Amino acid sequence: MAEGTRPILELVGVNKSYGDTQVLTDISFPIRSNEFITLLGPSGCGKTTTLRILAGFERPDSGDVLFEGASLLDVPPFKRRLNTVFQRYALFPHLDVFENVAFGLRLRKTPEAEVKARVAAALKTVDLDGYGKRWVDQLSGGQMQRVAIARAIVNGPEILLLDEPLGALDLKMRKEMQIELKDMQKRLGITFVYVTHDQEEALTMSDTVVVMREGVIQQVGSPTDVYNEPRNAFVADFIGESNILPARMEKDFEIAFAGHRFACVDRRRAEADVDVVVRPEDIVLAPPVEGGLNGVVTSVVFKGVHYEMIVECDGTEWMVHSTDQAAEGDRAALVFGPEDIHVMDRSPFSPDAHGILPADLAGRAARASADEGDPDR
Amino acid sequence: MRLRWLAYPYVLWTVVFTVAPLLLVAWFAFTAVQPDGSSAFTLDGFRSIVAGDRVPLDLLGLQEVFGLTVGVPLYVNVFVKSLQIALLSTLACLLFGYPAAYLLARRRARQRGGTDLLLLLFVIPMWMNALLRTYAWLALLEPNGIVNTVLAAVGLPKGQFLYNDFGIGLGMVYNYLPFMVLPIYSVLVKVDRSLVEAAEDLGADRRRVFTRVVLPLSMPGVMSGVNMVFMPAMTTFLIPNLLGGGRYMLIGNVIERQYMIARDWTTASALSIVLLVFVLASMRFMTRYEKGNEGGGVLL
Amino acid sequence: MKLGRAVRGSYLSLVFVFLYAPVAVLIVFSFNAAKSRSVWGGFTLEWYRKLFSNAEILSSLRVTLIVALLSAAIATLVATVTCIGLDGLTKRRRAVVMNLTYVPIVNPDLVTGISLMLLFVFLQLPLGFVTLLLAHVAFNIPYAILSILPKMKQLDRHLYEAALDLGAKPSQAIARVILPEIMPGVVTAMILTFTLSIDDFVISYFTSGASVSNLAITIYSMARKSVNPQINALSALMFLTVLVLLLVVNFRSNRDLGKTKEGRTR
Numbered sequence: 023m024a025e026g027t028r029p030i031l032e033l034v035g036v037n038k039s040y041g042d043t044q045v046l047t048d049i050s051f052p053i054r055s056n057e058f059i060t061l062l063g064p065s066g067c068g069k070t071t072t073l074r075i076l077a078g079f080e081r082p083d084s085g086d087v088l089f090e091g092a093s094l095l096d097v098p099p100f101k102r103r104l105n106t107v108f109q110r111y112a113l114f115p116h117l118d119v120f121e122n123v124a125f126g127l128r129l130r131k132t133p134e135a136e137v138k139a140r141v142a143a144a145l146k147t148v149d150l151d152g153y154g155k156r157w158v159d160q161l162s163g164g165q166m167q168r169v170a171i172a173r174a175i176v177n178g179p180e181i182l183l184l185d186e187p188l189g190a191l192d193l194k195m196r197k198e199m200q201i202e203l204k205d206m207q208k209r210l211g212i213t214f215v216y217v218t219h220d221q222e223e224a225l226t227m228s229d230t231v232v233v234m235r236e237g238v239i240q241q242v243g244s245p246t247d248v249y250n251e252p253r254n255a256f257v258a259d260f261i262g263e264s265n266i267l268p269a270r271m272e273k274d275f276e277i278a279f280a281g282h283r284f285a286c287v288d289r290r291r292a293e294a295d296v297d298v299v300v301r302p303e304d305i306v307l308a309p310p311v312e313g314g315l316n317g318v319v320t321s322v323v324f325k326g327v328h329y330e331m332i333v334e335c336d337g338t339e340w341m342v343h344s345t346d347q348a349a350e351g352d353r354a355a356l357v358f359g360p361e362d363i364h365v366m367d368r369s370p371f372s373p374d375a376h377g378i379l380p381a382d383l384a385g386r387a388a389r390a391s392a393d394e395g396d397p398d399r
Numbered sequence: 400m401r402l403r404w405l406a407y408p409y410v411l412w413t414v415v416f417t418v419a420p421l422l423l424v425a426w427f428a429f430t431a432v433q434p435d436g437s438s439a440f441t442l443d444g445f446r447s448i449v450a451g452d453r454v455p456l457d458l459l460g461l462q463e464v465f466g467l468t469v470g471v472p473l474y475v476n477v478f479v480k481s482l483q484i485a486l487l488s489t490l491a492c493l494l495f496g497y498p499a500a501y502l503l504a505r506r507r508a509r510q511r512g513g514t515d516l517l518l519l520l521f522v523i524p525m526w527m528n529a530l531l532r533t534y535a536w537l538a539l540l541e542p543n544g545i546v547n548t549v550l551a552a553v554g555l556p557k558g559q560f561l562y563n564d565f566g567i568g569l570g571m572v573y574n575y576l577p578f579m580v581l582p583i584y585s586v587l588v589k590v591d592r593s594l595v596e597a598a599e600d601l602g603a604d605r606r607r608v609f610t611r612v613v614l615p616l617s618m619p620g621v622m623s624g625v626n627m628v629f630m631p632a633m634t635t636f637l638i639p640n641l642l643g644g645g646r647y648m649l650i651g652n653v654i655e656r657q658y659m660i661a662r663d664w665t666t667a668s669a670l671s672i673v674l675l676v677f678v679l680a681s682m683r684f685m686t687r688y689e690k691g692n693e694g695g696g697v698l699l
Numbered sequence: 700m701k702l703g704r705a706v707r708g709s710y711l712s713l714v715f716v717f718l719y720a721p722v723a724v725l726i727v728f729s730f731n732a733a734k735s736r737s738v739w740g741g742f743t744l745e746w747y748r749k750l751f752s753n754a755e756i757l758s759s760l761r762v763t764l765i766v767a768l769l770s771a772a773i774a775t776l777v778a779t780v781t782c783i784g785l786d787g788l789t790k791r792r793r794a795v796v797m798n799l800t801y802v803p804i805v806n807p808d809l810v811t812g813i814s815l816m817l818l819f820v821f822l823q824l825p826l827g828f829v830t831l832l833l834a835h836v837a838f839n840i841p842y843a844i845l846s847i848l849p850k851m852k853q854l855d856r857h858l859y860e861a862a863l864d865l866g867a868k869p870s871q872a873i874a875r876v877i878l879p880e881i882m883p884g885v886v887t888a889m890i891l892t893f894t895l896s897i898d899d900f901v902i903s904y905f906t907s908g909a910s911v912s913n914l915a916i917t918i919y920s921m922a923r924k925s926v927n928p929q930i931n932a933l934s935a936l937m938f939l940t941v942l943v944l945l946l947v948v949n950f951r952s953n954r955d956l957g958k959t960k961e962g963r964t965r
Contacts, residue, residue: 079860099863100872106864112857116879125875126865177865402859402869405784406796409777409840413799416837420814421802423821499714502707517711519949524718526941530900530915531934534922535721538728538736538931545724545737573721576714634807637900641922651809658813658905667813675810682805 029088030055030213031076031104031181036085038071038237045071046237049085053181053215054230058207060216062224063234064260069217070109072234073183076215077106104181105174109189111166113158119145119169120154126177144176147206164195171206181213188223200226221261225249233257254369258299265305265340266373269298269365277363281336282315288365297366297373302343304362307333307354314355319348424675428668444669448474458483474653474670481650484564485632488571489579492628493621495572496579500620501613503580504587518584525577533570533641540566540642562644570638571628578627586620587613622685630678650674722938729931736926746932753929759917762828766913767896770835775888777836778843782851782884783877785844800841811838812905819906826908834906835896842895843888850884890948894941 029052038046046068053059061069074080075087078099087094094102105126113122121128123141132140145151148168158166167187174182187203188196204227207214218224224231225245233240233248233256241253252258255266269279274289279298310316317335324330324347331342333356340356348354428445430438453470457480471479503518524532539545540560547557560566590613598612636651643652654674657667729747733740750756785793803811815837819830858880862872878885900915907916914933921927 077860077864079863099860100866100868106861108857108861110855110857112855112861114858114861114876114880125862125867129866129871173861173865401787402873403784403787405780406788407784409781409784410796410799412777412837412840413796413802416815416818416833417799417802420811420818421806423817424810424814427817495714498710502711505707519945520715521718523942523945524722526894526898526945527722527934527938528898528900528915528918530918530922531725531930531937532721534918534930535725535934537922538724539721541736543737548737573717576718630807634809636809637919641919645923654809654813658816664817668817671810671813675807678807679805 028055029053030090031094031215032088033072033075034086034088036072036075036082036087038068038075038080038082044237046075046082049237049239051232051239051242053213056211056213057229058204058214058216058227059230059232060218060224060228061232061234062218062221062260063240064219066236067219067234068237069219069232069234070185071237073106073185073215073217076181077104077183078102103179104183105177105179106183106185107167107170107174107187109185109187111170111190113166113169113173115158117158118154119150119156119158119161122158122169123154123173123176125173140176141172144172147175147210148172163191164199167191167199171203175210175212179212181215182207184214184216186217186219188218188220196223203227225261233260235260251364252299252366254366254371255297255299255373256369256371258297258364258366259371263302263341263343265300265302267298267300267338268368268372269296270294271296271365275360277365280315280338284363285360286363286365287360288363291365291367293368295368297368299364299366300340300358300362301364302330302341303328304358305340305342305344306357307331307342307344307346307348308357310353310355314357316353316355319350319352319354322348322350424668424671426668427664428672431665441665444665444667445673447666448472448669448673451475477648477653478650478673480648481633484567484571484649485629488568488575488632489625489629491568491572492576492579493625496576496624497583497621499576500580500583500587503584504590507584507588508592521577521580529574529637530641532574533638536566536570536573537561537641540569561642562647566642567639567647567649570642571632571635574635574638575628575632578631579624582623582627583617583620586617590616626682626685630682633678634674722934725931726935726938729928729935731928731931734926734928736928736931746928750929750932750936756914756917756929756933759912759914762831762911763897763913763915766828766832766835767893769832770839770896771889771893773836774839774843774892775847775885777840778847778888779878779881779885781840782844782847782881783873785848786851786854786856800844803838803841804845808899808901812902815902816905826906826910828907828911831903831907831911831913834902835899838899838902839892839895843892846888846891847881847884850881854880890944894944 031053033049033051033053036046036049037044049068049072061072063069071080075082078094078097081095089097089103114125117125120141123144124137127137127140141154142151145153148171150165150168150172153161153165153169158169161169167190170187171182184203188199191199200223203214216224216227225248228245230242231245231248232242235256241248241257243251248257248261252261252264258264258266267279269277271277271286271288271290271294275286277284277286277288277296277298307319308314315335317333317340319331320334320339321332322329325343328343328345329347331344331348333340333342333354335356342356429440429442431441431443433439449472451472451474454473454476456469456471457476499521503521506517537544541547542557542559542561544560546560550557560569594612594616595608598608603611634651635649636655639647639649639652640655643649650670654667654670657663657670661667728736728739730742730744731738731740732743732745785796788796806814812834815830815834816826819826819833824830824833854877858876859872862876863869867875897914900919903913903915904919907913912920914937918930918933921930
């Protein structure tokens with residue numbers, strides 16, 4: 023991660039609402055020079071609005087956007103030194119590929135020879151040599167995507183904003199473009215601010231991931247951070263498959279959930295009521311043992327590389343990924359180590375506590391989650 | 400887009416040229432110019448509508464057949480008469496126009512792509528000045544006109560076609576027929592062929608395919624066609640003035656004369672308001688049934 | 700089945716005879732040497748010659764054309780600007796503006812004409828060329844808006860932002876991106892409003908006063924006075940003009956259709 027490099031762009035306490043709907047609440051995070059930063063979240067989480075505020079298409083109700091320390095708010099979009107790759111490309115249908123890419127240069131009255139050279143170079147960068155005379159409606163989705171990127175980078179922006187640029191492509195194309203984009207970002211040495219709802223895409227490409235939900239930042243961190251140390255149940259659930267359970271931690275290195283006590287690697291926190299996440303690939307199925315977390319395999323689905331199995335223990339369904347196949351109806355014990363138990367603060371997204379905690383803890387946990395819970399839910 | 404201010408001049412324009420004029424009609428309807436030049440509130444305009452000279456109610460000659468005479472105020476009689484003529488013309492347009500629209504749509508369904516030349520031919524007369532179209536009928540229908548010449552040539556008695564209900568109705572049907580055909584056509588060409596096939600598959604014969612599937616689906620077109628014919632037919636003053644020889648009174652030319660010749664603006668404005676309210680209310684009544692229909696109203 | 704086709708064919712033929720007979724009669728009798736609307740007296744071009752030396756008709760033709768051109772241009776300009784702005788309004792406000800836009804279309808011409816006349820009287824504008832032009836602009840704008848708005852709705856709103864993003868000022872973004880994209884709608888609006896203006900009689904009748912008259916008003920007063928074959932000649936010419944205009948428009952739209960179908964290659 024690009025720790026230590028200077029922030030080139032920074033959002034400070036940004037709020038935005040449309041009418042009565044608050045779409046962004048107190049959004050603050052830095053964007054460092056040359057990093058690949060991804061805004062990740064489900065649709066309606068405010069990630070695109072954040073990007074549009076950076077581009078200058080929307081003005082925040084309060085808060086500031088700083089570019090190298092100076093406020094950008096009163097700089098109109100056409101004077102900002104950043105360019106956008108739009109969700110549906112927004113290529114100009116009345117212009118051919120060459121003129122689309124040359125659009126920004128022509129506005130700046132660039133000499134014709136330079137326009138030709140720079141457009142050719144940009145088209146080469148995106149692997150579209152010789153496509154200059156095509157009309158945009160003759161291009162495939164992937165090609166339009168490349169033209170959109172060429173049109174943006176030809177202007178030499180310091181920051182490139184990308185709004186779900188791969189959303190309209192098929193899976194195979196998307197995978198290829200992910201690698202290519204990451205590669206391009208390294209080669210060009212410019213900052214990419216990338217918006218997506220695809221957690222896998224975010225983890226693959228980013229240096230930093232900003233996880234958002236309903237206009238609020240849930241976590242900012244490197245892909246490994248947000249995967250291994252999700253801050254709350256929402257992040258854990260959104261990033262990857264996971265088993266999330268309410269838990270209680272009375273002392274250091276010991277935690278209680280699913281009716282059992284486990285050793286863990288965390289110290290006790292301010293609040294005893296917490297959530298835990300156990301990733302399905304960290305769980306091993308073993309023969310049932312006395313006093314262990316025993317259950318019945320209720321479903322087995324082959325996923326290509328591994329089997330996805332559902333194991334029911336005392337009314338709770340656990341998801342387990344394993345290359346070893348079990349049969350439906352098998353009895354098995356779930357086994358995982360202390361380092362596989364990731365402890366998170368309780369949050370409005372915490373699962374319902376009933377019947378999962380040891381009996382004496384359930385009541386208190388339920389009360390705790392009710393107190394913290396979002397009244398809307 | 401932050402270009403919304405570009406729409407503001409037009410908002411001002413509509414206030415001056417759409418809202419204000421209509422308010423002025425209302426204002427004139429409720430005021431009368433006094434001898435000293437000032438305006439004063441009055442209900443005379445509306446009073447003269449409901450309390451004018453009594454004349455026998457004209458029911459397209461039927462009152463003579465049944466021997467009843469009902470005395471109604473002059474303006475009410477004109478209004479009732481206009482309504483009868485407009486409704487009959489609308490009905491005639493529907494009866495003659497629906498089959499034409501149906502046949503044109505069938506042709507269209509068979510030849511894919513391009514513009515149907517026949518449809519274009521159908522549209523062309525509509526783009527000619529209504530005045531000239533009406534004038535043309537004057538030449539055909541006058542006492543020594545071509546129609547009568549042809550009738551005489553084949554040994555039939557000459558007819559009186561002008562200056563009566565028939566002439567006016569014919570003028571309306573001729574002028575407004577395309578307004579009925581086009582909306583129905585544009586709905587019919589969009590009727591999914593597979594719906595017809597589904598109905599046939601379910602055992603409907605051709606008559607029932609039409610009555611159970613095609614006709615109900617084309618109702619939005621019929622409704623907007625009826626609207627587009629009825630409204631101008633109810634308000635025209637050109638047709639009665641040209642084909643009526645200056646003696647035939649419908650609400651449209653009565654209002655026109657009140658404004659331009661009699662210069663009784665109070666009564667004329669009151670009549671306009673009554674007419675406008677009536678027309679808009681009947682339109683509202685019809686469009687109640689065509690929800691979200693975008694098929695109608697196609698002119699070109 | 701054969702019989703059915705014959706019936707269908709002849710029904711359509713009858714409808715077309717009904718539609719075109721009066722037009723045909725008008726045109727044929729424009730070449731009639733006798734000054735009658737029904738008796739043929741030999742071929743002549745006399746009426747056309749008279750038509751082109753009839754000062755009243757020529758001046759009203761000029762008025763018609765000037766009013767049509769100006770009102771079409773003004774209405775299209777206002778409508779284009781308005782449509783670009785409408786897109787940015789909130790839904791509620793846009794609905795209000797659109798409802799106001801529909802009023803002149805829904806209103807009977809008679810009421811529109813009268814209400815505009817009353818407006819001009821109220822504003823103490825003497826009825827004449829200016830009021831005639833204003834009235835034509837007023838009834839043309841809604842049709843122009845309805846021609847352009849669909850194009851504006853099809854327009855990807857991100858195109859404007861993309862232009863700004865690439866460094867275009869708002870005025871440049873409008874000129875270089877929005878206008879080229881909505882051009883077909885703008886052209887349609889021009890042609891439609893021009894035709895509507897030429898075709899209008901009712902609204903002109905109420906708003907032009909005694910000093911100015913356009914073709915429609917001149918024809919109306921001539922037609923009420925006496926038989927005048929010059930009207931026939933004029934009708935024939937106008938019919939021809941409309942025919943040509945419509946064929947051009949139709950050809951244009953067919954060509955556009957073909958262009959997108961075949962794919963554009965340079």
